[in-house]
Amino acid sequence: MADVVVGFCADVREGDLVTLESTALAAPMLKALYRRVLEAGAQPLVRISLEGMTESLLEYGNDEQLGWVNPAREDDIETVDVRIALLAPGNTRRLSNVDPARQARADRSNERLRNRYLERAAAGELRWVLTAYPTEASAQDASMSLAQYEDFVYGSAFLDDPDPVARWHEFGERLDRVAAFLATKRELRVVAEGTDLRVVTEDRTWIPSKGRENFPDGEVFTGPVETGVEGEIRFTYPGVFNAREVDDVRLRFEAGEVVEATAARGQEFLREMIAMDEGAKRVGEFAFGLNDGVQMFTRNTLFDEKIGGTIHLALGTAYPETGGLNRSALHWDLICDLRSGGEVFADGELVYRDGKFLNGVG
Amino acid sequence: MSDPRYDRLAELVLDHSLRLRPGEVLRIDAAVVASPLVLPLHREAIKRGAHAYAALDLDGLKELLVEHGSDEQLEFVSPIELREMDAIDASITIWSEENTRSFSRVDTERRQRQLAAQRQVAIRRRDRIARGEHRWCGTLSPTEGHAQDADMSLREYEDFVFRACHVLDDDPVGHWRRVGEVLQARAEELGSVRELRILGEDTDLTVVVDGRTWRAAHGRQNVPDGEVYTSPVESGVNGTIRFGLPAVFNGGEIDDPRLRFEDGRVVAAEAAGGEAYLQSLLRLDEGASGVGEIAFGLNYEIDRFTRNILFDEKLGGTLHLALGMGFQDLGGLNRSALHLDLICDLRREGEVYADGELVWRNGSFLQDPQPARPVERVR
Numbered sequence: 001m002a003d004v005v006v007g008f009c010a011d012v013r014e015g016d017l018v019t020l021e022s023t024a025l026a027a028p029m030l031k032a033l034y035r036r037v038l039e040a041g042a043q044p045l046v047r048i049s050l051e052g053m054t055e056s057l058l059e060y061g062n063d064e065q066l067g068w069v070n071p072a073r074e075d076d077i078e079t080v081d082v083r084i085a086l087l088a089p090g091n092t093r094r095l096s097n098v099d100p101a102r103q104a105r106a107d108r109s110n111e112r113l114r115n116r117y118l119e120r121a122a123a124g125e126l127r128w129v130l131t132a133y134p135t136e137a138s139a140q141d142a143s144m145s146l147a148q149y150e151d152f153v154y155g156s157a158f159l160d161d162p163d164p165v166a167r168w169h170e171f172g173e174r175l176d177r178v179a180a181f182l183a184t185k186r187e188l189r190v191v192a193e194g195t196d197l198r199v200v201t202e203d204r205t206w207i208p209s210k211g212r213e214n215f216p217d218g219e220v221f222t223g224p225v226e227t228g229v230e231g232e233i234r235f236t237y238p239g240v241f242n243a244r245e246v247d248d249v250r251l252r253f254e255a256g257e258v259v260e261a262t263a264a265r266g267q268e269f270l271r272e273m274i275a276m277d278e279g280a281k282r283v284g285e286f287a288f289g290l291n292d293g294v295q296m297f298t299r300n301t302l303f304d305e306k307i308g309g310t311i312h313l314a315l316g317t318a319y320p321e322t323g324g325l326n327r328s329a330l331h332w333d334l335i336c337d338l339r340s341g342g343e344v345f346a347d348g349e350l351v352y353r354d355g356k357f358l359n360g361v362g
Numbered sequence: 363m364s365d366p367r368y369d370r371l372a373e374l375v376l377d378h379s380l381r382l383r384p385g386e387v388l389r390i391d392a393a394v395v396a397s398p399l400v401l402p403l404h405r406e407a408i409k410r411g412a413h414a415y416a417a418l419d420l421d422g423l424k425e426l427l428v429e430h431g432s433d434e435q436l437e438f439v440s441p442i443e444l445r446e447m448d449a450i451d452a453s454i455t456i457w458s459e460e461n462t463r464s465f466s467r468v469d470t471e472r473r474q475r476q477l478a479a480q481r482q483v484a485i486r487r488r489d490r491i492a493r494g495e496h497r498w499c500g501t502l503s504p505t506e507g508h509a510q511d512a513d514m515s516l517r518e519y520e521d522f523v524f525r526a527c528h529v530l531d532d533d534p535v536g537h538w539r540r541v542g543e544v545l546q547a548r549a550e551e552l553g554s555v556r557e558l559r560i561l562g563e564d565t566d567l568t569v570v571v572d573g574r575t576w577r578a579a580h581g582r583q584n585v586p587d588g589e590v591y592t593s594p595v596e597s598g599v600n601g602t603i604r605f606g607l608p609a610v611f612n613g614g615e616i617d618d619p620r621l622r623f624e625d626g627r628v629v630a631a632e633a634a635g636g637e638a639y640l641q642s643l644l645r646l647d648e649g650a651s652g653v654g655e656i657a658f659g660l661n662y663e664i665d666r667f668t669r670n671i672l673f674d675e676k677l678g679g680t681l682h683l684a685l686g687m688g689f690q691d692l693g694g695l696n697r698s699a700l701h702l703d704l705i706c707d708l709r710r711e712g713e714v715y716a717d718g719e720l721v722w723r724n725g726s727f728l729q730d731p732q733p734a735r736p737v738e739r740v741r
Contacts, residue, residue, distance in 0.1 A: 017440075024394040027420055034423050038430050043438050048418035050397055056405035064385070068413045072446040079442055 001131075001159055002032035005084060006040060008165045009129040009215045014041035016081040021047040026088035026133040033084060047076070051090045058098045058106060066102060067109045077117045081126065087302060088133040092141050095243040100272045103242055104329070108277065111329035115317065121213070122320035131157075131215040132302055142298035149298075156293040156303060157216040168211040171218065175208035175290060178220045178362035182206040185346040188286070190311060192342035193234065194250060199286050199313075200228025204323045218291025218306045220362075223324015224313075227256040229283050233313070236337035237297045237304060239263075239270070245299070246270045249334055257281050258315070274315065279328030284318035287311065288352075289335070290362065301333045309339035309355025365398070367520070370529040371501070371585070372402035376410060378535045379499035379582050380452045384411025387449060392456035392503070393419045399456055399503035412452075421460035428468045428476050436472060437479045447486040447496075455500040457672060462507045465613045470642075473612070478699070492691070501527075501585040502672055511610075512668035519668075526586040526663045526673060538581035541588060545578030545660065547731035549590045552576040555716040558656070560681060562712040563604060564620065569656050569683075570598025574693045579676075588661030588676045593694025597626040599653050603683065606707040608635075610669050616640045619704055627651050628685065644685070649698030654688035657681065658722075659705070671703050679709035679725025 006012045018037050020030055030046060037044040057065065076083075095103065120126040132138065132153055139149035154160055158167040182188075186202040204222045211217040232252045239246040246266035251258050258281040263270045274281050292308035305312045316331040318324025338344070339355035351358055376382045388407050392400050400416050407414035427435065465473055490496035502508065502523060509519035524530055528537045556572040574592045581587040602622045609616040617635030621628050628651040633640050644651045662678030675682050687701040688694025708714070714722035721728055 024397065024418070024420070027394065027422075030420055031422055031426065035426050035430060038426065038432075038435060041432065041435075043435060043440075044423075045440055045442070046418070046420060046423060048394060048420060050394070050400060050416065050418065052401045053404050053416065056401070056408050060405065060408045062411060065408060065411065065413060070413070070415055071449050072415075072442060075442045075445055 172210035221287030223318035542580035591657030
């Protein structure tokens with residue numbers, strides 16, 4: 001995995017300054033990545049976090065502390081050439097009992113950092129990869145044993161294939177075709193149970209996500225026109241954000257803004273998040289999940305948003321390279337499964353049904 | 363779940379060593395294995411209104427760098443880290459390692475180059491400390507590796523560490539304040555001494571300390587602490603000394619070293635084990651065969667050798683001499699990349715004469731120092 005992440009996804013080159021970010025639980029993978037980065041002639045810098053520190057800050061920090069941005073981490077984002085981040089949670093629910101308002105304040109303080117790094121990435125100055133190292137906590141969230149979860153993770157990244165990089169190139173061509181097709185369309189309409197949503201994507205860029213910035217990968221995404229989202233959508237899977245889970249989310253949009261938000265469980269948290277800032281009630285991303293190696297919902301957005309046969313939209317900040325203008329401290333992906341009965345119309349024409357593009361598009 | 367002794371050690375470091383104030387930026391430098399102390403330090407620092415964060419290392423990464431890195435990679439100093447040093451008001455180094463011998467079999471020359479690169483960051487910090495812009499403390503979180511070096515179980519080692527730090531006392535901060543008063547008085551007394559003579563087994567050494575300042579170490583920059591030290595006059599060390607206890611330096615060990623000095627320079631050196639290593643250290647540079655420090659270890663809760671200099675040099679009833687780098691601010695002029703502490707056990711048979719008068723016998727000073735001045739004056 002370290003070979004593919006360093007050599008293919010991040011494409012680490014001689015002289016690069018590379019941060020490796022994770023929790024201490026990912027130690028074996030961090031060591032493997034560290035060694036690969038050295039072998040590539042680049043300079044690895046580790047940024048290891050310990051679960052427990054965020055909890056202390058959120059529990060005991062005053063407003064000033066919650067709003068503090070570490071200048072050294074700002075410097076990282078301004079300076080490094082590559083960021084490799086590994087999700088490796090020890091307990092995905094550890095922030096369950098934190099006051100959402102305090103959480104939102106801490107999130108807002110990191111917004112500038114996040115926007116700056118997305119900006120540098122969009123400008124081609126910074127390459128980044130988000131990937132995962134299997135832990136018991138993530139296996140538990142996926143209702144699997146650790147061994148089963150490891151198979152799931154490595155399988156979804158084609159690492160069980162003799163030549164994973166070749167597989168990713170091949171898959172990438174399929175994603176390119178989907179992106180090229182969608183680029184010719186002005187408006188999409190998604191129809192499914194509880195869902196009839198129109199999304200204007202005219203003049204926005206569709207980006208095929210082929211295993212560079214996310215690993216595993218397999219989606220095609222854009223930033224829709226900020227005022228061009230109308231109608232309602234019901235999300236199949238629970239929305240998971242900051243270790244909180246919100247069930248059966250339903251949103252109604254008018255002129256791009258959420259005007260109604262309900263949930264079977266966690267409705268208050270959903271509304272708090274949407275009220276976080278001006279951009280949190282608008283859509284920053286609309287995407288198709290196309291990785292057929294991911295079939296199951298595992299409560300981890302990195303994988304869930306790639307499930308082949310789903311679409312997702314994200315409330316909050318947009319990726320600048322799509323042309324999306326929305327900015328927010330929030331980026332919350334919500335997933336709608338279209339595998340049984342879902343349909344997508346592009347400029348009035350049926351182009352997708354039951355989780356598949358029609359007419360050999362992808 | 364969490365052992366309250368770690369919380370108390372954290373409180374001692376923040377309140378006594380660093381006197382951390384609201385709004386200050388605190389960086390905790392540690393390897394992941396020190397998490398049991400990193401977490402309470404961070405939490406208590408947050409409670410005190412500081413902006414605290416940890417720069418965590420993973421045991422094994424530096425080893426990979428030394429083994430596989432190119433010359434350029436070995437000597438790389440992160441510009442981010444250099445700039446970072448300027449923004450920090452206080453820092454804590456937790457010296458805990460998972461494996462204290464992990465560098466034993468790497469190329470020493472490559473290891474030295476990597477250490478030299480790291481030192482650039484340390485020098486940046488040292489300069490800020492000297493200008494009063496930064497406060498720093500070094501301490502330890504018990505690990506299996508350190509327990510193994512001390513021939514103890516982890517549980518026994520934890521007891522040893524926390525006893526030495528006096529965190530089980532009702533008022534640890536009060537304890538270290540009182541230690542400060544006593545040691546400061548001792549340091550002032552020693553400040554008027556011109557020459558020390560040390561007598562012990564195979565030891566008869568005279569050390570001129572005339573005009574040098576003695577410093578009391580009472581838990582500001584090290585926890586645990588408990589020593590008084592100075593840099594002797596560079597040409598004023600004569601005679602022989604046998605150290606008895608092994609010296610551990612960068613993972614290498616020197617057993618029972620014996621040195622003979624003439625006019626402040628080592629003229630003969632032998633050891634029961636690791637003699638070649640000792641000789642190579644002496645040849646490191648010009649200052650490596652001169653003396654940079656003489657000190658009395660006065661923490662009597664530290665009652666045994668544990669192969670860790672943070673504790674060993676404070677071992678109650680010992681004296682140590684360091685070859686190499688001296689303390690500029692105490693009047694020391696010797697300069698070297700080396701600072702090798704060698705510990706001489708004076709507990710069983712040992713006498714120290716100050717300007718001809720017997721002041722120390724069998725592991726302790728014979729008289730308490732003169733009444734102390736207020737601790738607030740101690741720096």
